[in-house]
Amino acid sequence: MLHLTADEALVEQHYGLDARRSLLFSAIRLDSHPLVSPLIAERDGERHLLVRQQEQGNALSAGVPAEQIRFYAPWVTIDPRVVEGTRVAGSLPELVAELAGDGRVHLAADVVLAHHRAFTASGALEVTVDATTPRPVVAHEVDTASVLARFAEWRSEGARVAEKLIDGVEHLDGLAAEIPDGTDTRYAALTELATERALDAVLLAATPNHTEVTGHEQPAGAVAVWLPAAGRLLVLAPEGTSGLPGTPVGRYDSFGAAVAELSPGPRVGVEEEFVGIGFAQELEQAGSELVGVSAALGHWRDVRDHEDLAFQIIAARTSVFAIEAALAWAERGIEEGREFTELDIYAVYLDKIVEFRTERDIPFGIEPYFTNLHSSNRMLFPGPPVDFPINRDTTCIQLDAGVRIVAGGVTVATSDMARSLPRTAGAKEAYAFFFDVVREGIIGQLRPGVVCQDVHEGTLEYLAPHLDRMREIGVLGTEVDFNTEYRKRNVGHLMGKQESFANELRPGYEHVLRVGSFGAAEIPWRYDDVAIGTEDLWYIGADRTYVVSKW
DSSP, rough: OOEEOOHHHHHHHHHHOHHHHHHHHHHOOTHHHHHHHHHEEEEEEEEEEEEEEEGGHHHHHHTTGGGGGGEEEOOOOOOOGGGGOOOOEOOOOOOOOHSSSSSSSEEEETBBBBHHHHHHHHHHHHEEEEOOOOOOEEEEOOOOOHHHHHHHHHHHHHHHHHHHHHHHOGGGGTTTTOSSSSSHHHHHHHHHHHHHTSSSSEOOSSHHHHHHHHSSSOTTTOOEETTTTEEEEEEEEEEEEEEEEEEEEEEEHHHHHHHHOOOOOSSSETTTTTBBBHHHHHHHHHTTTEEOOHHHHHHHHHTTTGGGGGHHHHHHHHHHHHHHHHHHHHHHHHHOOOOHHHHHHHHHHHHHHHHHHHTTOOOOOOEEEEEEEEETTTHHHHHHHHSEEESTTTTTTEEEEEEEEEETEEEEEEOOOOEEEEEHHHHHHHHHHHHHHIIIIIGGGGGGTTTTTHHHHHHHHHHHGGGGHHHHHHHHOSSOOOHHHHHSSEEEEEEESSSSEEEESSSSSBBBTTTEEEEEEEEEEEEEEEEEEEEEEEOOOOOOOOEOOOO
Protein backbone atom coordinates (compact mmCIF):
# COMPACT_ATOMS: atom_id res chain seq x y z
CA MET A 1 0.00 0.00 0.00
CA LEU A 2 1.21 3.50 -0.87
CA HIS A 3 1.31 5.95 2.04
CA LEU A 4 1.12 9.70 1.40
CA THR A 5 1.82 12.56 3.79
CA ALA A 6 2.11 16.33 3.38
CA ASP A 7 3.93 16.89 6.69
CA GLU A 8 6.24 19.86 6.06
CA ALA A 9 8.48 18.85 8.97
CA LEU A 10 9.06 15.43 7.41
CA VAL A 11 9.73 17.01 4.01
CA GLU A 12 12.44 19.12 5.62
CA GLN A 13 13.79 16.21 7.68
CA HIS A 14 14.09 13.80 4.75
CA TYR A 15 14.96 16.23 1.95
CA GLY A 16 16.28 19.40 3.59
CA LEU A 17 13.54 21.29 1.77
CA ASP A 18 11.58 24.08 3.46
CA ALA A 19 8.43 24.03 1.35
CA ARG A 20 7.40 27.59 2.25
CA ARG A 21 10.87 29.11 1.70
CA SER A 22 12.46 27.04 -1.05
CA LEU A 23 9.40 26.69 -3.28
CA LEU A 24 7.73 29.62 -4.98
CA PHE A 25 4.10 28.65 -5.40
CA SER A 26 3.73 27.41 -1.82
CA ALA A 27 4.59 30.98 -0.82
CA ILE A 28 2.29 32.64 -3.37
CA ARG A 29 -0.83 30.57 -2.71
CA LEU A 30 -1.63 31.76 0.80
CA ASP A 31 -5.15 30.33 0.70
CA SER A 32 -4.20 27.01 -0.90
CA HIS A 33 -0.54 26.22 -0.26
CA PRO A 34 -1.33 22.63 0.86
CA LEU A 35 -2.67 22.00 -2.65
CA VAL A 36 0.67 22.77 -4.33
CA SER A 37 3.13 21.67 -1.63
CA PRO A 38 5.16 18.46 -2.04
CA LEU A 39 3.94 15.09 -0.78
CA ILE A 40 6.01 12.20 0.49
CA ALA A 41 5.06 8.82 -0.98
CA GLU A 42 6.30 5.60 0.64
CA ARG A 43 5.76 1.98 -0.38
CA ASP A 44 7.70 -1.17 0.42
CA GLY A 45 10.65 0.77 1.79
CA GLU A 46 10.89 3.14 -1.19
CA ARG A 47 10.31 6.83 -0.71
CA HIS A 48 9.71 9.60 -3.28
CA LEU A 49 9.01 13.31 -3.05
CA LEU A 50 6.08 14.24 -5.28
CA VAL A 51 6.54 17.74 -6.69
CA ARG A 52 4.67 19.86 -9.23
CA GLN A 53 6.97 20.38 -12.21
CA GLN A 54 6.73 24.16 -11.94
CA GLU A 55 8.94 23.73 -8.84
CA GLN A 56 11.52 21.52 -10.60
CA GLY A 57 14.29 24.10 -10.58
CA ASN A 58 13.64 24.99 -6.95
CA ALA A 59 13.64 21.42 -5.68
CA LEU A 60 16.90 20.67 -7.47
CA SER A 61 18.46 24.00 -6.40
CA ALA A 62 17.60 23.11 -2.81
CA GLY A 63 19.74 20.00 -3.18
CA VAL A 64 17.08 17.30 -3.40
CA PRO A 65 18.59 14.42 -5.43
CA ALA A 66 16.83 14.12 -8.79
CA GLU A 67 16.38 10.36 -8.42
CA GLN A 68 14.31 10.90 -5.28
CA ILE A 69 11.80 13.23 -6.97
CA ARG A 70 8.76 12.37 -9.07
CA PHE A 71 7.17 15.26 -10.92
CA TYR A 72 3.55 15.78 -11.92
CA ALA A 73 1.47 18.50 -13.67
CA PRO A 74 3.67 19.41 -16.69
CA TRP A 75 5.05 22.93 -16.61
CA VAL A 76 4.16 25.26 -19.46
CA THR A 77 7.24 26.38 -21.40
CA ILE A 78 7.97 27.81 -24.83
CA ASP A 79 11.41 26.16 -24.68
CA PRO A 80 10.93 22.38 -24.53
CA ARG A 81 14.65 21.86 -23.95
CA VAL A 82 14.14 23.02 -20.36
CA VAL A 83 12.09 19.93 -19.50
CA GLU A 84 13.58 17.53 -22.03
CA GLY A 85 14.35 14.16 -20.46
CA THR A 86 12.32 14.85 -17.31
CA ARG A 87 9.70 12.24 -16.53
CA VAL A 88 6.46 13.92 -15.50
CA ALA A 89 2.97 12.60 -14.86
CA GLY A 90 -0.02 14.42 -16.29
CA SER A 91 -1.63 14.81 -12.86
CA LEU A 92 -1.16 13.88 -9.23
CA PRO A 93 -3.82 11.09 -9.33
CA GLU A 94 -2.08 9.63 -12.38
CA LEU A 95 1.28 9.64 -10.59
CA VAL A 96 -0.18 8.20 -7.36
CA ALA A 97 -1.89 5.39 -9.29
CA GLU A 98 1.43 4.53 -10.94
CA LEU A 99 3.32 4.49 -7.64
CA ALA A 100 0.59 2.57 -5.80
CA GLY A 101 0.79 -0.40 -8.11
CA ASP A 102 -2.11 -2.30 -6.50
CA GLY A 103 -4.32 0.80 -6.41
CA ARG A 104 -4.38 1.05 -2.61
CA VAL A 105 -3.49 4.42 -1.11
CA HIS A 106 -3.47 5.52 2.52
CA LEU A 107 -3.48 9.24 3.30
CA ALA A 108 -2.15 10.97 6.38
CA ALA A 109 -4.70 13.35 7.91
CA ASP A 110 -2.72 16.35 6.64
CA VAL A 111 -3.23 15.58 2.93
CA VAL A 112 -5.51 18.26 1.56
CA LEU A 113 -9.20 17.49 0.98
CA ALA A 114 -8.95 18.43 -2.73
CA HIS A 115 -6.36 15.69 -3.27
CA HIS A 116 -8.57 13.12 -1.55
CA ARG A 117 -11.48 14.09 -3.78
CA ALA A 118 -9.30 13.84 -6.90
CA PHE A 119 -7.98 10.42 -5.89
CA THR A 120 -11.42 8.98 -5.19
CA ALA A 121 -12.91 10.55 -8.34
CA SER A 122 -10.31 8.86 -10.53
CA GLY A 123 -11.94 5.48 -9.94
CA ALA A 124 -8.55 3.78 -10.09
CA LEU A 125 -7.67 4.08 -6.43
CA GLU A 126 -8.89 2.56 -3.18
CA VAL A 127 -8.30 5.31 -0.62
CA THR A 128 -8.13 5.07 3.17
CA VAL A 129 -7.39 7.89 5.61
CA ASP A 130 -5.76 8.36 9.02
CA ALA A 131 -8.33 9.33 11.62
CA THR A 132 -7.74 12.45 13.71
CA THR A 133 -8.05 12.54 17.47
CA PRO A 134 -10.82 15.00 18.36
CA ARG A 135 -9.80 17.70 20.80
CA PRO A 136 -11.92 20.08 22.86
CA VAL A 137 -12.49 23.46 21.28
CA VAL A 138 -13.84 26.77 22.44
CA ALA A 139 -16.05 29.14 20.49
CA HIS A 140 -15.86 32.92 20.62
CA GLU A 141 -18.41 35.19 18.98
CA VAL A 142 -16.97 38.21 17.21
CA ASP A 143 -18.93 41.45 16.91
CA THR A 144 -19.01 42.22 13.19
CA ALA A 145 -19.61 45.93 13.82
CA SER A 146 -16.29 46.12 15.66
CA VAL A 147 -14.56 44.37 12.77
CA LEU A 148 -16.01 46.86 10.28
CA ALA A 149 -14.91 49.74 12.49
CA ARG A 150 -11.40 48.29 12.71
CA PHE A 151 -11.08 48.07 8.93
CA ALA A 152 -12.61 51.53 8.50
CA GLU A 153 -9.95 53.04 10.74
CA TRP A 154 -7.15 51.34 8.81
CA ARG A 155 -8.64 52.38 5.49
CA SER A 156 -8.93 56.00 6.53
CA GLU A 157 -5.24 56.12 7.40
CA GLY A 158 -4.40 54.12 4.26
CA ALA A 159 -6.15 56.67 2.07
CA ARG A 160 -4.09 59.48 3.60
CA VAL A 161 -0.85 57.62 2.91
CA ALA A 162 -1.80 56.54 -0.61
CA GLU A 163 -2.87 60.02 -1.67
CA LYS A 164 0.45 61.38 -0.49
CA LEU A 165 2.40 58.69 -2.37
CA ILE A 166 0.82 59.46 -5.73
CA ASP A 167 0.55 63.22 -5.37
CA GLY A 168 2.33 64.76 -8.36
CA VAL A 169 2.64 61.47 -10.28
CA GLU A 170 1.25 62.66 -13.59
CA HIS A 171 0.16 59.33 -15.06
CA LEU A 172 -1.76 58.55 -11.85
CA ASP A 173 -3.58 61.85 -11.79
CA GLY A 174 -7.18 61.12 -10.84
CA LEU A 175 -6.46 57.82 -9.06
CA ALA A 176 -6.79 59.35 -5.59
CA ALA A 177 -10.41 60.20 -6.37
CA GLU A 178 -11.06 56.48 -6.97
CA ILE A 179 -10.23 55.53 -3.38
CA PRO A 180 -13.55 54.51 -1.74
CA ASP A 181 -14.85 56.51 1.20
CA GLY A 182 -16.01 53.71 3.49
CA THR A 183 -17.89 51.07 1.54
CA ASP A 184 -17.46 47.59 3.11
CA THR A 185 -19.36 44.65 1.65
CA ARG A 186 -17.40 41.73 3.15
CA TYR A 187 -20.28 40.24 5.17
CA ALA A 188 -23.03 41.01 2.68
CA ALA A 189 -20.97 39.40 -0.10
CA LEU A 190 -20.18 36.37 2.06
CA THR A 191 -23.87 35.91 2.81
CA GLU A 192 -24.63 36.18 -0.90
CA LEU A 193 -22.02 33.48 -1.61
CA ALA A 194 -23.62 31.23 0.99
CA THR A 195 -27.13 31.86 -0.34
CA GLU A 196 -26.14 31.04 -3.92
CA ARG A 197 -24.78 27.67 -2.78
CA ALA A 198 -27.48 26.97 -0.19
CA LEU A 199 -24.89 26.88 2.61
CA ASP A 200 -25.89 26.85 6.27
CA ALA A 201 -22.37 27.85 7.35
CA VAL A 202 -19.05 28.85 5.83
CA LEU A 203 -15.87 27.69 7.56
CA LEU A 204 -12.78 29.81 6.91
CA ALA A 205 -9.46 28.20 7.83
CA ALA A 206 -7.06 29.71 5.26
CA THR A 207 -5.35 32.81 6.62
CA PRO A 208 -6.42 35.34 3.92
CA ASN A 209 -10.07 34.35 4.42
CA HIS A 210 -9.90 34.07 8.20
CA THR A 211 -8.35 37.50 8.71
CA GLU A 212 -10.68 39.01 6.11
CA VAL A 213 -13.70 38.14 8.24
CA THR A 214 -12.27 38.57 11.74
CA GLY A 215 -10.01 41.60 11.33
CA HIS A 216 -7.49 39.93 13.61
CA GLU A 217 -4.34 37.87 13.22
CA GLN A 218 -5.17 34.17 13.04
CA PRO A 219 -4.15 32.16 16.12
CA ALA A 220 -2.61 28.77 15.37
CA GLY A 221 -5.29 26.17 14.76
CA ALA A 222 -8.18 28.65 14.75
CA VAL A 223 -10.96 28.70 12.16
CA ALA A 224 -13.78 31.17 11.62
CA VAL A 225 -17.39 30.20 10.99
CA TRP A 226 -19.89 32.51 9.30
CA LEU A 227 -23.58 31.75 9.91
CA PRO A 228 -25.31 33.66 7.09
CA ALA A 229 -28.92 33.31 8.23
CA ALA A 230 -28.15 34.85 11.63
CA GLY A 231 -25.31 37.11 10.51
CA ARG A 232 -23.12 35.66 13.25
CA LEU A 233 -19.34 35.27 13.19
CA LEU A 234 -17.61 32.74 15.42
CA VAL A 235 -14.01 31.71 15.94
CA LEU A 236 -13.28 28.11 16.95
CA ALA A 237 -9.92 27.09 18.37
CA PRO A 238 -8.39 24.32 20.46
CA GLU A 239 -9.07 24.81 24.13
CA GLY A 240 -6.28 26.85 25.72
CA THR A 241 -5.54 28.93 22.60
CA SER A 242 -4.61 32.50 23.52
CA GLY A 243 -5.31 35.70 21.61
CA LEU A 244 -8.80 34.78 20.40
CA PRO A 245 -10.98 37.76 19.47
CA GLY A 246 -14.55 38.10 20.65
CA THR A 247 -16.54 36.77 23.58
CA PRO A 248 -16.53 33.12 24.76
CA VAL A 249 -19.85 31.44 23.95
CA GLY A 250 -19.22 27.73 24.36
CA ARG A 251 -17.00 24.66 24.67
CA TYR A 252 -17.33 21.55 22.51
CA ASP A 253 -15.77 18.11 22.33
CA SER A 254 -14.37 18.70 18.83
CA PHE A 255 -14.43 20.98 15.81
CA GLY A 256 -16.95 18.64 14.22
CA ALA A 257 -19.27 18.80 17.22
CA ALA A 258 -18.98 22.59 17.40
CA VAL A 259 -19.83 23.13 13.73
CA ALA A 260 -22.70 20.63 13.85
CA GLU A 261 -24.26 22.28 16.89
CA LEU A 262 -23.72 25.90 15.86
CA SER A 263 -24.82 25.56 12.23
CA PRO A 264 -28.59 25.56 11.61
CA GLY A 265 -28.16 22.94 8.90
CA PRO A 266 -25.66 20.40 7.53
CA ARG A 267 -24.34 22.19 4.42
CA VAL A 268 -20.97 23.71 5.31
CA GLY A 269 -18.69 25.50 2.87
CA VAL A 270 -15.04 24.56 3.34
CA GLU A 271 -11.78 25.43 1.62
CA GLU A 272 -11.11 22.09 -0.04
CA GLU A 273 -7.74 23.37 -1.26
CA PHE A 274 -6.61 24.18 2.29
CA VAL A 275 -8.12 21.88 4.96
CA GLY A 276 -6.72 18.41 5.52
CA ILE A 277 -8.74 15.26 4.88
CA GLY A 278 -8.55 14.35 8.58
CA PHE A 279 -10.18 17.61 9.63
CA ALA A 280 -12.75 17.26 6.83
CA GLN A 281 -13.72 13.77 7.91
CA GLU A 282 -14.10 14.93 11.52
CA LEU A 283 -16.66 17.44 10.28
CA GLU A 284 -18.41 14.83 8.14
CA GLN A 285 -18.56 12.27 10.94
CA ALA A 286 -20.31 14.87 13.10
CA GLY A 287 -22.98 15.30 10.41
CA SER A 288 -21.72 18.11 8.17
CA GLU A 289 -22.13 17.93 4.40
CA LEU A 290 -19.05 19.62 2.95
CA VAL A 291 -19.19 21.89 -0.09
CA GLY A 292 -15.92 23.10 -1.61
CA VAL A 293 -15.71 26.90 -1.80
CA SER A 294 -11.98 27.65 -2.25
CA ALA A 295 -12.44 29.32 -5.64
CA ALA A 296 -15.64 31.02 -4.53
CA LEU A 297 -13.90 32.60 -1.54
CA GLY A 298 -11.04 33.72 -3.77
CA HIS A 299 -13.61 35.42 -5.96
CA TRP A 300 -15.30 36.90 -2.87
CA ARG A 301 -12.02 38.62 -2.02
CA ASP A 302 -11.14 39.58 -5.59
CA VAL A 303 -14.30 41.46 -6.48
CA ARG A 304 -14.14 43.58 -3.32
CA ASP A 305 -10.48 44.54 -3.55
CA HIS A 306 -11.27 48.03 -4.83
CA GLU A 307 -12.50 48.71 -1.30
CA ASP A 308 -8.84 48.43 -0.25
CA LEU A 309 -7.46 50.42 -3.19
CA ALA A 310 -5.45 52.67 -0.86
CA PHE A 311 -3.47 49.69 0.38
CA GLN A 312 -3.06 48.34 -3.16
CA ILE A 313 -1.50 51.67 -4.11
CA ILE A 314 0.92 51.51 -1.18
CA ALA A 315 1.91 47.96 -2.12
CA ALA A 316 2.37 48.77 -5.81
CA ARG A 317 4.45 51.89 -5.19
CA THR A 318 6.63 50.04 -2.68
CA SER A 319 7.24 47.23 -5.15
CA VAL A 320 8.20 49.35 -8.13
CA PHE A 321 10.62 51.37 -6.02
CA ALA A 322 12.30 48.36 -4.40
CA ILE A 323 12.45 46.12 -7.47
CA GLU A 324 13.80 48.73 -9.85
CA ALA A 325 16.32 49.95 -7.25
CA ALA A 326 17.59 46.42 -6.59
CA LEU A 327 18.12 45.70 -10.29
CA ALA A 328 19.79 49.08 -10.80
CA TRP A 329 22.20 48.15 -8.00
CA ALA A 330 22.88 44.81 -9.69
CA GLU A 331 23.49 46.46 -13.05
CA ARG A 332 26.01 48.89 -11.54
CA GLY A 333 27.75 46.05 -9.78
CA ILE A 334 28.12 43.99 -12.93
CA GLU A 335 29.43 46.94 -14.90
CA GLU A 336 31.96 47.69 -12.15
CA GLY A 337 33.21 44.11 -12.33
CA ARG A 338 32.01 43.10 -8.86
CA GLU A 339 30.84 39.54 -8.24
CA PHE A 340 27.93 38.92 -5.93
CA THR A 341 24.99 36.53 -5.67
CA GLU A 342 21.25 36.37 -6.10
CA LEU A 343 20.97 36.61 -2.33
CA ASP A 344 22.89 39.90 -2.36
CA ILE A 345 20.35 41.34 -4.80
CA TYR A 346 17.59 40.08 -2.52
CA ALA A 347 19.20 41.79 0.46
CA VAL A 348 19.24 45.10 -1.43
CA TYR A 349 15.60 44.56 -2.40
CA LEU A 350 14.65 44.08 1.27
CA ASP A 351 16.64 47.17 2.27
CA LYS A 352 14.82 49.22 -0.34
CA ILE A 353 11.45 48.12 1.05
CA VAL A 354 12.51 49.38 4.46
CA GLU A 355 13.87 52.59 2.92
CA PHE A 356 10.61 53.28 1.10
CA ARG A 357 8.51 52.70 4.21
CA THR A 358 10.79 54.71 6.50
CA GLU A 359 11.38 57.73 4.28
CA ARG A 360 7.68 58.07 3.49
CA ASP A 361 6.60 57.51 7.11
CA ILE A 362 4.20 54.68 6.26
CA PRO A 363 2.51 53.51 9.47
CA PHE A 364 1.71 50.00 8.23
CA GLY A 365 3.93 46.95 8.10
CA ILE A 366 5.42 46.14 4.70
CA GLU A 367 6.70 42.58 4.39
CA PRO A 368 7.84 40.30 1.56
CA TYR A 369 4.95 38.29 0.10
CA PHE A 370 6.91 36.18 -2.38
CA THR A 371 10.13 36.60 -4.34
CA ASN A 372 10.99 35.06 -7.70
CA LEU A 373 14.58 36.18 -8.27
CA HIS A 374 17.07 34.21 -10.32
CA SER A 375 19.72 34.41 -12.97
CA SER A 376 18.98 32.82 -16.32
CA ASN A 377 22.41 31.19 -16.06
CA ARG A 378 21.08 29.13 -13.16
CA MET A 379 17.68 28.15 -14.50
CA LEU A 380 14.68 29.24 -16.52
CA PHE A 381 12.22 27.91 -13.94
CA PRO A 382 10.74 30.53 -11.58
CA GLY A 383 12.07 30.46 -8.05
CA PRO A 384 13.40 32.20 -4.93
CA PRO A 385 17.02 33.44 -4.84
CA VAL A 386 19.90 31.21 -3.79
CA ASP A 387 23.64 31.62 -3.34
CA PHE A 388 24.36 31.72 -7.09
CA PRO A 389 27.04 34.03 -8.54
CA ILE A 390 26.15 37.10 -10.59
CA ASN A 391 28.85 38.55 -12.83
CA ARG A 392 29.55 39.64 -16.39
CA ASP A 393 28.64 36.16 -17.64
CA THR A 394 25.08 36.67 -16.40
CA THR A 395 22.72 36.86 -19.37
CA CYS A 396 19.56 38.01 -17.57
CA ILE A 397 18.17 38.48 -14.07
CA GLN A 398 14.47 38.25 -13.35
CA LEU A 399 12.95 39.85 -10.25
CA ASP A 400 9.24 39.11 -9.98
CA ALA A 401 8.08 39.82 -6.45
CA GLY A 402 5.36 41.10 -4.19
CA VAL A 403 4.98 42.71 -0.81
CA ARG A 404 2.11 42.63 1.61
CA ILE A 405 0.75 45.54 3.60
CA VAL A 406 -0.04 44.54 7.18
CA ALA A 407 -2.29 46.31 9.69
CA GLY A 408 -2.82 44.83 13.13
CA GLY A 409 -1.48 41.46 12.01
CA VAL A 410 -3.86 41.40 9.02
CA THR A 411 -2.71 41.44 5.40
CA VAL A 412 -4.79 44.19 3.80
CA ALA A 413 -3.13 44.17 0.36
CA THR A 414 -0.43 42.48 -1.69
CA SER A 415 1.44 43.31 -4.87
CA ASP A 416 2.88 41.33 -7.76
CA MET A 417 5.09 42.90 -10.42
CA ALA A 418 8.21 42.04 -12.38
CA ARG A 419 11.24 43.69 -13.89
CA SER A 420 14.32 42.18 -15.49
CA LEU A 421 17.94 42.98 -16.18
CA PRO A 422 18.61 41.71 -19.72
CA ARG A 423 22.29 41.55 -20.68
CA THR A 424 22.30 40.28 -24.27
CA ALA A 425 21.26 42.27 -27.34
CA GLY A 426 18.34 39.98 -28.11
CA ALA A 427 17.10 40.03 -24.54
CA LYS A 428 17.27 43.82 -24.36
CA GLU A 429 15.22 44.21 -27.52
CA ALA A 430 12.68 41.66 -26.36
CA TYR A 431 12.38 43.25 -22.91
CA ALA A 432 11.66 46.66 -24.39
CA PHE A 433 8.99 45.11 -26.59
CA PHE A 434 7.39 43.27 -23.68
CA PHE A 435 6.66 46.57 -21.95
CA ASP A 436 4.59 47.43 -25.03
CA VAL A 437 2.85 44.07 -24.77
CA VAL A 438 2.02 44.52 -21.09
CA ARG A 439 0.99 48.17 -21.17
CA GLU A 440 -0.57 48.37 -24.63
CA GLY A 441 -1.37 44.80 -25.62
CA ILE A 442 -2.80 43.69 -22.27
CA ILE A 443 -3.61 46.69 -20.07
CA GLY A 444 -4.73 48.57 -23.18
CA GLN A 445 -7.63 46.11 -23.44
CA LEU A 446 -8.79 46.48 -19.85
CA ARG A 447 -12.02 48.35 -19.39
CA PRO A 448 -15.45 47.69 -17.85
CA GLY A 449 -17.31 44.85 -19.58
CA VAL A 450 -14.27 42.99 -20.90
CA VAL A 451 -14.14 39.24 -20.21
CA CYS A 452 -10.95 37.82 -18.68
CA GLN A 453 -10.46 35.09 -21.28
CA ASP A 454 -10.92 37.56 -24.15
CA VAL A 455 -7.96 39.58 -22.86
CA HIS A 456 -5.76 36.52 -23.30
CA GLU A 457 -6.89 36.03 -26.89
CA GLY A 458 -6.35 39.71 -27.63
CA THR A 459 -2.83 39.45 -26.23
CA LEU A 460 -1.98 36.56 -28.57
CA GLU A 461 -3.28 38.66 -31.47
CA TYR A 462 -1.07 41.55 -30.35
CA LEU A 463 1.97 39.26 -30.18
CA ALA A 464 1.38 37.47 -33.49
CA PRO A 465 2.99 40.02 -35.87
CA HIS A 466 6.12 40.14 -33.70
CA LEU A 467 6.86 36.43 -33.25
CA ASP A 468 9.09 36.22 -36.32
CA ARG A 469 11.21 39.03 -34.91
CA MET A 470 11.45 37.20 -31.58
CA ARG A 471 12.81 34.20 -33.49
CA GLU A 472 15.28 36.38 -35.42
CA ILE A 473 16.80 37.78 -32.22
CA GLY A 474 17.04 34.35 -30.60
CA VAL A 475 14.39 34.48 -27.89
CA LEU A 476 11.91 32.10 -29.52
CA GLY A 477 12.29 28.91 -31.49
CA THR A 478 10.16 26.87 -33.84
CA GLU A 479 10.03 23.79 -31.61
CA VAL A 480 6.55 24.48 -30.29
CA ASP A 481 3.27 25.99 -31.42
CA PHE A 482 3.53 29.25 -29.48
CA ASN A 483 -0.20 30.01 -29.32
CA THR A 484 -1.07 26.49 -28.16
CA GLU A 485 1.48 26.62 -25.36
CA TYR A 486 0.72 30.17 -24.24
CA ARG A 487 -2.98 29.36 -24.00
CA LYS A 488 -2.04 27.03 -21.14
CA ARG A 489 -1.00 29.95 -18.92
CA ASN A 490 -2.35 33.36 -18.03
CA VAL A 491 -1.23 36.83 -19.08
CA GLY A 492 -2.38 38.29 -15.77
CA HIS A 493 -4.84 37.92 -12.94
CA LEU A 494 -6.81 39.88 -10.40
CA MET A 495 -4.94 40.87 -7.27
CA GLY A 496 -5.72 41.62 -3.67
CA LYS A 497 -4.86 39.76 -0.49
CA GLN A 498 -2.85 37.42 -2.73
CA GLU A 499 -2.41 36.61 -6.40
CA SER A 500 -5.78 35.42 -7.67
CA PHE A 501 -6.22 31.87 -8.90
CA ALA A 502 -9.98 32.36 -9.13
CA ASN A 503 -9.93 35.12 -11.74
CA GLU A 504 -7.15 35.01 -14.32
CA LEU A 505 -6.63 36.57 -17.75
CA ARG A 506 -6.66 33.13 -19.28
CA PRO A 507 -8.80 30.86 -21.48
CA GLY A 508 -11.74 29.45 -19.55
CA TYR A 509 -12.07 32.36 -17.12
CA GLU A 510 -15.33 34.20 -17.80
CA HIS A 511 -15.28 36.87 -15.09
CA VAL A 512 -16.31 40.26 -16.47
CA LEU A 513 -14.06 43.16 -15.50
CA ARG A 514 -15.67 46.27 -14.10
CA VAL A 515 -14.84 49.64 -12.60
CA GLY A 516 -12.78 48.82 -9.53
CA SER A 517 -11.11 45.68 -10.90
CA PHE A 518 -7.49 45.53 -9.80
CA GLY A 519 -4.84 43.13 -10.99
CA ALA A 520 -1.57 42.35 -12.71
CA ALA A 521 -0.68 41.98 -16.38
CA GLU A 522 2.40 39.95 -17.25
CA ILE A 523 4.52 38.39 -19.94
CA PRO A 524 6.88 35.77 -18.52
CA TRP A 525 9.26 34.79 -21.33
CA ARG A 526 11.80 32.04 -20.73
CA TYR A 527 13.84 30.79 -23.64
CA ASP A 528 17.44 29.62 -24.15
CA ASP A 529 19.65 31.94 -22.07
CA VAL A 530 17.05 34.48 -20.88
CA ALA A 531 14.26 34.38 -18.34
CA ILE A 532 12.47 37.69 -18.76
CA GLY A 533 9.65 38.85 -16.53
CA THR A 534 7.65 41.98 -17.34
CA GLU A 535 4.63 42.69 -15.14
CA ASP A 536 2.65 45.72 -14.04
CA LEU A 537 -0.28 46.33 -11.70
CA TRP A 538 -3.39 47.98 -13.11
CA TYR A 539 -6.65 49.48 -11.84
CA ILE A 540 -9.80 50.09 -13.90
CA GLY A 541 -11.10 53.50 -12.93
CA ALA A 542 -14.32 55.27 -13.82
CA ASP A 543 -12.73 57.07 -16.78
CA ARG A 544 -9.55 55.15 -17.59
CA THR A 545 -7.27 52.32 -16.59
CA TYR A 546 -4.17 53.15 -14.56
CA VAL A 547 -0.76 51.46 -14.56
CA VAL A 548 -0.25 51.70 -10.81
CA SER A 549 3.24 50.15 -10.76
CA LYS A 550 4.72 52.48 -13.37
CA TRP A 551 7.11 54.78 -11.54
